[in-house]
Amino acid sequence: MNQRLYFLISGLVFALAGLFHLIRVIYQWSVQVGSLGIPLWPSWLIVVAASALSIWAFRLARRLSVSASAT
Helix, strand or coil: CCHHHHHHHHHHHHHHHHHHHHHHHHHCCCEEECCEEECCHHHHHHHHHHHHHHHHHHHHHHHHHHHHHHC
């Protein structure tokens, strides 16, 4: 697998993770692990972190694409 494909897949995975957590916050879905209820605020952190990682991965993939076409 080449690097560009790796970055595209990574960006997609992080985008989907961020989207899932954003939907969780919007619809107020509760999550419970055993007897422990997980609050919504960690999902906001995950939305921000996953979005940043997704954007970073897509930018790296685009940079590789541009540099490959220039050579």
